[in-house]
Amino acid sequence: MSHTTVTNATDVARFRELQQLAYAAAQSVAATLEPGVTERQAARRIRTWLEERGVQDWFHTPFAWFGDRTAFRNFRVPLQFFPTGRRLEEGMPFILDCAPVRDGYVADIGYAGCLGDNPVHDRLMDDLAAYRGLIVAEVRAGRPLREIYREVDALITRQGYDNRHQVYPGRVIAHQVTRVHSRLPKAIVAGFGVRSLQTLFGDLIVERLHHRSPLWADGKISQHPATPGLWAVEPHIGFRGVGVKFEEILVVTEDDAYWLDDDLPHVRRWAAAGRGDGEPADGAAATDAAAPPSTIEKRDATP
Amino acid sequence: MSETPHPRHVWTADGLRLAVYHRGDPAAPTVLCVHGYPDNASVWDGVAEHLADRYHVVTYDVRGAGASTAPRQRSGYRMEHLADDLARVADAVSPGRPVHLLAHDWGSLQAWHAVTDERLSARFASFTSISGPCLDHVAHWIRSGLRAGNPGRLLSQSAHSTYIGFFHLPALPELSWLTGVGGLVLGAAERVGESGRPRVRARRHMRDFLNGLELYRANIRDHLRRPGRRSTSIPVQVLAPTREAFMPEGAQTAAAEWVPDFRFHRLDGGHWAPRTRPGVIARRVTDLVEEVDAGRAPAPRATAGPGASPGPRRFAGQLAVVTGAGGGIGRATAFELAEQGARIIAVDIDEQTAARTADLASLLGPAADSYRLDVADGAAMDRFAKWVRAEHGVPDIVINNAGIGIGGPFLGTTPADWERAIDVNLWGVIHGCRAFAPMMVESGGGGRIVNTASCAAYLPSRAFPAYATTKAAVLMLSRCLRGELAEHGIRVTAVCPGVIHTGIIAATRFAGADDRVATAARERLERLYRMRGYTPERAARRIVHAIGRGPELLPITGEAHGGLLLSRLAPAVLRATARLAPPLDTATTGPQGRTA
Numbered sequence: 001m002s003h004t005t006v007t008n009a010t011d012v013a014r015f016r017e018l019q020q021l022a023y024a025a026a027q028s029v030a031a032t033l034e035p036g037v038t039e040r041q042a043a044r045r046i047r048t049w050l051e052e053r054g055v056q057d058w059f060h061t062p063f064a065w066f067g068d069r070t071a072f073r074n075f076r077v078p079l080q081f082f083p084t085g086r087r088l089e090e091g092m093p094f095i096l097d098c099a100p101v102r103d104g105y106v107a108d109i110g111y112a113g114c115l116g117d118n119p120v121h122d123r124l125m126d127d128l129a130a131y132r133g134l135i136v137a138e139v140r141a142g143r144p145l146r147e148i149y150r151e152v153d154a155l156i157t158r159q160g161y162d163n164r165h166q167v168y169p170g171r172v173i174a175h176q177v178t179r180v181h182s183r184l185p186k187a188i189v190a191g192f193g194v195r196s197l198q199t200l201f202g203d204l205i206v207e208r209l210h211h212r213s214p215l216w217a218d219g220k221i222s223q224h225p226a227t228p229g230l231w232a233v234e235p236h237i238g239f240r241g242v243g244v245k246f247e248e249i250l251v252v253t254e255d256d257a258y259w260l261d262d263d264l265p266h267v268r269r270w271a272a273a274g275r276g277d278g279e280p281a282d283g284a285a286a287t288d289a290a291a292p293p294s295t296i297e298k299r300d301a302t303p
Numbered sequence: 304m305s306e307t308p309h310p311r312h313v314w315t316a317d318g319l320r321l322a323v324y325h326r327g328d329p330a331a332p333t334v335l336c337v338h339g340y341p342d343n344a345s346v347w348d349g350v351a352e353h354l355a356d357r358y359h360v361v362t363y364d365v366r367g368a369g370a371s372t373a374p375r376q377r378s379g380y381r382m383e384h385l386a387d388d389l390a391r392v393a394d395a396v397s398p399g400r401p402v403h404l405l406a407h408d409w410g411s412l413q414a415w416h417a418v419t420d421e422r423l424s425a426r427f428a429s430f431t432s433i434s435g436p437c438l439d440h441v442a443h444w445i446r447s448g449l450r451a452g453n454p455g456r457l458l459s460q461s462a463h464s465t466y467i468g469f470f471h472l473p474a475l476p477e478l479s480w481l482t483g484v485g486g487l488v489l490g491a492a493e494r495v496g497e498s499g500r501p502r503v504r505a506r507r508h509m510r511d512f513l514n515g516l517e518l519y520r521a522n523i524r525d526h527l528r529r530p531g532r533r534s535t536s537i538p539v540q541v542l543a544p545t546r547e548a549f550m551p552e553g554a555q556t557a558a559a560e561w562v563p564d565f566r567f568h569r570l571d572g573g574h575w576a577p578r579t580r581p582g583v584i585a586r587r588v589t590d591l592v593e594e595v596d597a598g599r600a601p602a603p604r605a606t607a608g609p610g611a612s613p614g615p616r617r618f619a620g621q622l623a624v625v626t627g628a629g630g631g632i633g634r635a636t637a638f639e640l641a642e643q644g645a646r647i648i649a650v651d652i653d654e655q656t657a658a659r660t661a662d663l664a665s666l667l668g669p670a671a672d673s674y675r676l677d678v679a680d681g682a683a684m685d686r687f688a689k690w691v692r693a694e695h696g697v698p699d700i701v702i703n704n705a706g707i708g709i710g711g712p713f714l715g716t717t718p719a720d721w722e723r724a725i726d727v728n729l730w731g732v733i734h735g736c737r738a739f740a741p742m743m744v745e746s747g748g749g750g751r752i753v754n755t756a757s758c759a760a761y762l763p764s765r766a767f768p769a770y771a772t773t774k775a776a777v778l779m780l781s782r783c784l785r786g787e788l789a790e791h792g793i794r795v796t797a798v799c800p801g802v803i804h805t806g807i808i809a810a811t812r813f814a815g816a817d818d819r820v821a822t823a824a825r826e827r828l829e830r831l832y833r834m835r836g837y838t839p840e841r842a843a844r845r846i847v848h849a850i851g852r853g854p855e856l857l858p859i860t861g862e863a864h865g866g867l868l869l870s871r872l873a874p875a876v877l878r879a880t881a882r883l884a885p886p887l888d889t890a891t892t893g894p895q896g897r898t899a
Contacts, residue, residue, distance in 0.1 A: 120666055157806065158656070160634060160663045162838070240642065240667065 011105075011179070012251065015230060016261050018100065018107040019249055023264055025049045026096040026111035033115060035090055039064040039083035042096065050100045057186045059099035059106050059177075059196040070095045070112070071243030072167040072236075082191060093121040093242045099232075101196060104179045108232035110247030111265065124237060124244040127159050129270040131235040132259070136250065139226045139257040146222040149173055153218070156237055164236040164243050174233040176203055176214035177249060226252045230260070313395045315366065315388050317379065322370035323363040323392055327355035332428075332596055333397040334588060336362045337389060339408020339435060340515040341480075341489070343369030345506045346407065349581030354588065358403075361396045365410065367514030380514075380521040382438075386417040393426045401428035403592050405584075407577045409518055411435020419533035419561070429595045430539045431588050434547055434574050436554050437561070438522065442530035444557035459551040466549075470519040480512040496546025496573030499790065503578045533561060540566040540591050541620065542584065544576045545749040545792035552617075552851070559619030559644055566591070567620030568699055569749025571792030583747035590696065616644030617851065624648045624691060624698045626678050626735060627705030629656025631805030632755065635843035636702060637661075641668030643847065645700065648691055649673045652705070678705045678731030688738035697746040700850060703735035704755040704798075706774075708811030710824065713768040715815020721769055723812075728773035729780075736784055740793070748791030751850050754781045756797040758863035761870040763881040769814070778856070785855055794853025799867070801860030802835045803842045835860075 029045045042064035050062075065072075066086045070093045075081070088094060092115050099108035112128075114121040131152060138148040152173060156163050165173045182195035189197070203214040213221040216231065229252060236245035249260040313321045324344055334354055336347040344362040351360040366388060367373035367380065374380060393402045404427050406414035415437035417423045418430050441460065448456030470476050479485035493505070539562045541555050559565045568587060572580045623640050627633035629651030637647045641664035649664065651657035654675035661673035672695065676687050691698060706728045709720060732754050743750040757774035759767060781797035788795055808828045813821040842859050849857050858864045869876050 123663075123666060157630065158659070160638075160659050162840070239663070240638065 012260070014103070014105045015107070015177075015249060018102055018105045019109060019261055020263070021050065021053060021055075021102075022098055022100055022107040022109040023111065025053075025098065025100075026109060027265060029096060030094070030111065030113050033088055033094065035088055035115065037088045038085050039066055039069070040085060042066075042088075042094070043083040046096060046098050050098065055100040055102050057101040057180070057195060058188060058193045059101055059108055059180075060192045061188055062096065062098035063191075064097075065095045065243075067092045067094075068241035071238035071241060072164050073238075073241065075167050078169055078190075088115055090116045091118050093118055093244070095243065095245060097245075097247065099196075101180055101193060104181060106177050106180060106196065107249070108175075108177060108234075108247055110234055110236070110245045112244040112246070118242065120239060120242045121244065124161070124239055124242055125266070125269070126273065126275065127161070128235070128237060128244050128246060128266070129275045130155060130159075131237075132246065132267070132270075135233055135235065136257055136259060139250065139252060142225045144223050144225055145174075145216045146218050146220070149216065149218040149222065152235060159237070161237045161239045164238040165234060165245070168234075168236075170215050171217045171219075172215045173235055174216040174231045174250070175200070176207075176227065177230040177232045178203060226250075226257065228252050228254055311395075313363070313388075313392050315384070315391060317374065317384065319366050319372045319374060319379075319388075321363050321366065321388060321392060323361060323396065325396070326351050326360040326362075327358050329359050331357060331359045332592060333359045333361055333393075333400070333402040334592065335389075335393055335396065335402040335404055336360065337404065337406040337410030337414050338362070338365060338368070339406075339410045340368075340518055341507055341512045342408070342505065343507065343511050345369070346575070346577050347405075349503070350405070350577055350585050350588075353581055353585030357589065358592070359397070361392070361402075363392050365413070367517065368511045369508070373510070373514050377517050377521045380517040382413065382416045382522050382526070385413040385518075386420060386423060389413055389417045390423045390426055401426055403428050403588070403595070404430040405433075405588055406430070406435060407433045408435045408574070409515070412438055412522075415440070415533070415558075418535045418537055418539070424535055424537060427537050429537055429591050430535075431542060431584075431591060432539060432555075432558075433542045433576055433584065434544060434549065436550065437533060437558060438526035439530035439533050440557045440561055441554045442527045443532075443560075444554060445527075446530075456551070456553060460554055463548070463550050463554075467519055467523060470516050471523075476516050477513055480509065485512065492548055493573070493575055495548045496544060496571075497575075497579050500572075500579055505575070505578060535562055536564070538564040538566070538591065538595055540568065540587065542576070542587055542747075543567065543569050543749070544572045544574060544580075545569050546571075546573045548574050553615070556617060556619045556644070559616050565620040566696075567618075568747070569792065570746075571748030571790075580747060586746065618700070618847075619644030621645045621699040622648070622691075622695055622697070623700040623702065624650065624739065625702040625704060626650040626676070626731065627755070628660045628673075629653045631807060632800060632803060632839045632842050632846070633702070633704040634660045635839035636704065636846050637664050637671070638667060639840075639843040639847040640700070640850075641665070641671060644668055646695065647671035648695060648698070650676045650678075650687070650705070652677050678703070678734060679726035681730070681734045681737075684734040684738045688742070692742060697742045698739060698750070700751045700753070701735060701739045701743070702753045702755070702846075703732040704753075705731050706755060706757075706807075708767075708807045709769045709814060710767045710811055711769075711814030711816055712765055716769050717814065720812065720814045724769040724773050728770070729776045732777050732780060736780070736795075740784070740788065743793055744788070744791045748788075748793050750793050751853050752781075752784070752788070752793060752795045753846065753850065754795070754797050756781065756799050758799045758801050758858060758860075758866045760797075760799060761877075762866045763877060764883070765881060766883075766885045782855060795855075796849065796853050797856050798846055799856065799858045799863045800842050801837065801858065801863035801866075802832055803837050803839055803860065804832045804835065805839050808832060 025046050028049060043062040046062035064083050066088050095112045097110045153163055180195050180199045182198050184195045184198055187194045207214050212224050212227055216222055231250045232247055233250045234245055234247035246266045251258055251260050311323045313323050338344055338346045344364045347362045354360045364371040404414050411432045412435045414430055418427050445457045543552055543555050556567055570583050577584055618640055623645045625633050625637045628637045628649035637649050637660050641647050646669040647664040649657045649660035657673040661671040664671035674687055676683055709724045754777050756778040759771040760774040760778040778797045781795050785795035808825055813824050837860050845859050858867050
């Protein structure tokens with residue numbers, strides 16, 4: 001496949017490398033989770049893990065959601081996204097979400113798992129596969145983002161679930177990602193790195209001038225095909241007290257679209273279950289390898 | 304009254320003589336009946352008469368009651384002795400073949416103890432329990448309530464059981480029976496829930512009253528203080544009289560946690576249903592015995608589904624039919640009920656969506672089933688009802704929720720539009736009630752019918768005359784039917800949702816509008832519904848929460864409540880709003896499940 005990429009091949013490789021690192025962080029920390037761990041501890045572990053490996057800044061600091069917080073139930077204010085003292089229990093679903101910045105490259109990933117056995121979580125994970133195929137196909141076909149958003153909504157309804165990415169600020173299912181070039185100090189405000197925010201607001205203004213938005217939602221402003229570049233796409237579906245999502249980068253070029261990387265935990269899970277992207281979900285798939293083994297090196301959480 | 308057959312005797316481990324009575328063919332499957340307090344075996348006379356032509360019916364006087372001898376010490380009334388007696392009688396009357404248990408009140412407490420005892424449970428094939436829980440289950444149920452910071456269970460059980468405290472007093476209870484004061488109170492209690500039915504006289508002796516007091520004194524405190532973990536693998540059905548005076552319903556569904564194959568059915572009547580509703584009880588027992596003896600592998604019923612969240616299973620063991628269950632409020636209600644232990648039959652005109660609802664409901668609760676049905680088709684509804692009865696039994700809850708939206712002015716609404724709206728929204732509900740109400744009455748009453756109306760039923764508007772008319776008819780139908788079925792303990796509820804964000808708008812027809820205008824109207828309404836942000840899940844929680852109480856009318860959203868208030872207090876305001884012409888049609892139709 002030849003792609004006329006918006007960014008050069010080196011850049012794409014660097015983005016991919018960081019995304020791999022972010023997923024590795026989520027998987028490593030997931031493997032350390034055990035009953036009694038709090039969201040704050042989990043988020044802190046991700047942060048430490050990545051900072052030990054050269055991450056200097058954050059698009060947003062790591063999030064961890066446990067139990068019914070994975071489905072953002074009863075979230076009214078954005079503050080509720082931040083990690084709390086909620087403790088993980090056997091059978092509980094969890095989502096780890098982090099967006100590290102290294103050398104100006106950005107990753108933004110979401111990783112859903114559960115501690116032990118949770119059939120609802122497994123079913124949702126199986127059914128999440130369909131969105132990965134749907135989104136890339138529709139973007140490739142040049143459909144307006146707003147219409148794709150609605151297609152996703154229709155699929156969520158057919159599946160009997162509800163749309164949880166609508167809880168994110170701006171109801172977004174995705175946002176554009178660009179290299180961060182900033183002279184601001186590395187400060188974190190409300191969980192977001194100021195340098196990333198500066199970049200995002202810059203993009204917002206530029207795109208606004210073109211009647212486009214770097215934020216992909218179902219408003220009128222999203223009535224345009226995906227702008228070439230990188231998009232962090234995060235479909236998030238919920239059922240009762242369980243939510244699951246993936247978040248990874250979609251590369252959009254002038255005439256094509258493809259996922260930055262296929263070597264990711266959820267994609268491997270679906271492949272193992274013989275469920276290619278977009279195939280209808282049925283039957284149970286093998287549980288993700290993220291289910292923690294009982295013998296785990298205990299890591300002390302930073303108090 | 305059939306003639307009481309000759310007693311035979313069974314000796315207990317501690318040398319007491321129990322009087323045992325047989326009816327029917329000894330070669331038939333045995334139904335063993337255990338009476339409560341202050342009764343004796345004669346409480347089963349009516350039921351036994353109904354059952355004796357098919358089964359070998361055995362009743363006996365519990366130790367200390369009727370013609371059986373009494374232990375000398377209080378300890379002789381302890382639960383393990385009672386359960387052992389029960390097992391001995393079962394062995395004597397049906398050696399080598401498990402018996403079907405039927406028990407009432409204190410008999411039920413004993414039977415629970417026996418079927419949850421590993422050493423004894425092999426003697427029993429099934430258990431039908433009336434008005435008597437397992438003491439240990441109740442204790443766990445109260446404790447888990449307290450752990451969750453909810454003293455309601457303790458309070459409600461205590462309120463129902465004040466007499467138990469009284470029975471623990473020395474001498475006073477005996478005195479009250481001997482002086483006849485207790486008898487007067489009991490007489491009043493026996494009339495609870497039995498108005499309009501002929502009184503059936505109980506045949507009791509003074510020793511039934513006096514000896515039985517020791518049952519309470521020997522057992523209650525221990526079991527409530529130190530409850531055991533008692534479960535059983537045999538099928539159990541709990542029959543709960545609607546006007547039960549001595550225990551809250553929750554205390555009876557609590558058993559679901561300990562019984563994988565659990566059924567729960569209300570029946571219309573008071574605490575002494577075995578005497579007053581013998582036919583109904585006999586039919587329920589027959590159904591269960593038939594099912595068990597047919598050797599059908601029992602579907603696990605009230606086990607929480609593999610993905611259930613922890614929480615009370617208030618509908619454990621009940622069967623619920625939901626129409627329009629392929630989406631919106633219907634689907635969400637099915638999920639909510641399933642999560643609380645109900646077995647769901649999801650019905651929709653769209654087979655796939657109904658199957659999907661059943662599939663997910665089975666993750667949350669007992670194995671659910673689905674069925675494709677156009678509710679406007681009366682004959683199909685009748686076939687469906689027959690199928691439900693044959694495959695799953697008589698439903699305890701029927702939710703006639705399927706409906707369609709239709710907007711547009713009267714002058715633009717064609718006869719075909721009217722027909723479609725009336726066929727689905729009104730006939731669909733009529734057919735549902737017509738098909739299920741008779742079998743619900745026949746099986747003893749006490750069920751619940753929920754019809755989805757709309758706040759459009761009382762909010763006139765030029766924007767949706769056809770829709771509002773059909774929904775007003777549903778509301779009135781529900782209210783009339785409620786009056787008719789009240790004597791059977793069946794409560795009919797009309798739900799008036801309000802603006803709930805479901806798929807109803809996407810499927811709404813705008814009469815007299817061309818495609819472009821209709822699409823624009825849908826867009827605008829869709830936005831309104833989304834802004835309002837009231838989810839079907841939230842509506843479903845409200846509906847399911849109210850099913851137990853079964854109110855006549857259940858407005859859900861603020862606008863549904865407010866509209867109802869206005870319709871009663873300020874009809875003139877509504878006359879004015881009815882004239883408001885929407886931009887095209889910003890109808891505030893009351894949504895419900897997807898088109899059916």
